[in-house]
Amino acid sequence: MRYEHVVSRMPEALKQLISSQTWCASYIKEGVSLPDLLTDRKYLLRLLSHLSVDEKNTLRLILCAFGCESFTNAALEKQAGLRMAGAQVAIGLVGLRRAGVIAAFRKAWGEQLFVLPEDAFEAWQGLLFPSVKLKTTVDENALELIPAGSTQTIGSQEEEATVHPRGLAQQLFHFMVACSQQSSLPLTNKGTLHKKQILKLTQHLTLPNDLLRAAGITYAFRDIYDDGAALMLEMAIRMGFISGQGDQLVMCKDAFLTWLDDRYESQQKALYGVWRQLQLPAPVWLQHGLAWMERAETGQWVELDAIVGAIMDCCSEYDQLKEADSLSRALFSCWIAPLSIFRFIELAADKEGGVWFRWLISPREEWESEAGISDDPPNVTEKQSTSSSLYVQPDFEILLLPDVSLRTEWEIAAFADLKQTDHVRTYRMTKEGFYRAWEMGQSSEEIISMLQENAYYDIPEPITITLRQWGEQTGKMHFEEVTLLRCRSSDIADALLRNEKCQPFLRERIGSADFVVPKTQLPQLTKCLESMGYNPKSSRKDESDPGVNTAAKGSYGNQTTGLFYSRDSIQLYEMDAELPERDGLYPDMRDIPSSWLQDFRSYHGSTRKEMIRKAIEWKSCLQLRKEGQNRFIIPRSLREERTGWILEGLEELQEIAWSGEDWEEMKLILPGINDKDI
Secondary structure (H helix, E strand, C coil), rough: CCCHHHHCCCCCCHHHHHCCCCCCCCHCCCCCCCCHCCCCCHHHHHHHHCCCCHHHHHHHHHHCCCCCCCCHHHHHHHHHHHCCHHHHHHCCCCCCCCHHHCEEECCCCCCEECCCCCHHHHHHHHHCCCCCCEEEECCCHHCCCECCCCCEEECCCCCCCCCCCCCCHHHHHHHHHHHHHHCCCCCCCCCCCCCHHHHCCCCCCCCCHHHHHHHCCEEECCCCCCCHHHHHHHHHHHHCEEEEEECCCEECCCHHHHHHCCCCHHHHHHHHHHHHHHHHHCHHHHHHHHHHHHHCCCCCEEEEHHHHHHHHHHHHHCCCCCCCHHHHHHHHHHHHHHHHHHHCCEECCCCCCCCCEEECHHHHHHHHCCCCCCCCCCCCHHHHCCCCCCCEECCCEEEEECCCHHHHHHHHHHCEEEECCCCCCEEECCCCHHHHHHCCCCCCCHHHHHHHHECCCCCCCCCHHHHHHHHHCCCCCCCEEEEEEEEHHHHHHHHHCCCCCCCHHHHEEEECCCEEEEEHHHHHHHHHHHHHHCCCCCCCCCCCCCCCHHHHHHCCCCCCCCCCCCCCHHHCCCEECCCEEEHHHHHHHHHCCCCCHCCCCCHHHHHHHHHHHHHHHHHCCCEECCEEEEEEEEEEEEEECCCCCEEEEECCCCEEEEEEECCCCEEEEEECCCCCCC
């Protein structure tokens, strides 16, 4: 869940409460939005300076133990362990909610859930763990590239998976081309594509069979779709290229063409954004690893062990991790390996067997563009690379070089069939492919012109002759979609012909009482017939064009969910806007003597026990003075023995067991009330 979703569901009173706070009031007056205030590092740095010690410690605890996963109050208190008292955690959580940092939701049965929205995770990680540094190198000669798809981890080498050298964007392109060449994409009663059609759509995919399972992603209809087919459908749906329309899927061509107009790196970056979103909210260790990886500059080699070490620094103090080796294997299988297969990153090994990675895309720019920082204008780089980028062979094959844009390849795929996909893609022109293009409105001269503009050398003469011959053959006859107007009698048909307004729309009379009407002129004819007193109706339901969906014109990206089960279940619950008052954490506080909170005193043994029990009840703290030193204690229990009683608790991460005679004076500490000087 992101802050924009949280703010959109936030009651106005809570928005006003957050906006009126000292740290952000001036920014709000300048027009800065709440989502920007709560995600931008420069604003969060100021907020950090306004947080209390308990609020900072609680936020660090959340970042270490949960990340962007939802949590309960009890789970948060349990994770505090030896470090914080329950009241300190509760006070810190209330303060973070008032600042807008943490959002609260409530299940139907009343249980509260809390969450740190994912788009602030990276900024808070950098602010709370500033000392973590990544190990990089510029000496590429000391590294040996690991083939994409290799399942190599630290100290092992296994069989390589077959992958496409150009990455995920190229594979999604082939999938969408196959979709566009189907007459329709009907769904079964279960809501899935037919198996034969799935085989046609995925015949050019090269993805490992266990890709999604290894990444911890689950999806519907596993008995119908393999991992490759499910991933392509999910990507197409979330990018807005495909949508459901009744009992079929339809291609949203405008959104797809908009994506094709981008540079290839931008196309890859958009898909990385979808893949990243599919992983969130991830286990906390993976969230930290993901954020640290995205800090690396594009093209810069970073040691994978450095990422593992950074994760350990962020999570180990709260027992979220066990061993570095097991963490390395988990990180590789569920995150590193898929990024390599999709060609988002490149891997290499050093002489000692250590694994390094570097980005082939600029992942952080994707999130910057969402915040309003635009990338390079689409079309510019791609358009420059479309000239002289392919070879037309005498055997009707077309060879596309690696730098050919997907938009150019889309134009080639309209009239040629893919034979081989690699860095160099091979297409073959066939009569069937030409007919397919002709049905979409392309002529032989347009195809020849397109090839001449993009070919390195002149097109072989036999190719142009054959294309023109095919064009002559296809133009001699064609099917045309028309509507049949059927009259009940010949008298009615004669009356229509005598009407000057209706007569131009009646193209041809068939028999005594029927007319052929062009489909495009049907609305005008209908108005004329209604003005004559007739009420024509269709004998069939009006069906929209199955190949067009204008719901996503001119845009793409995260349009809707598809087959994959969402990990972000908290969005299903109602937002809890009620903020507890700090005094509510200490019921009946007025019933205790004020001196317990104000002064150090040497109380009687019975009073000491009463203060300890009250501290345990409120999950608060005690400040004890022993041998002239003040000791801060988190009490856990009061144990009665024959020889006296024992206070058991925690002091500076250490367990203590003191008798009532082991300190001179004491004071009850209530976080948020009298703990400012501690």
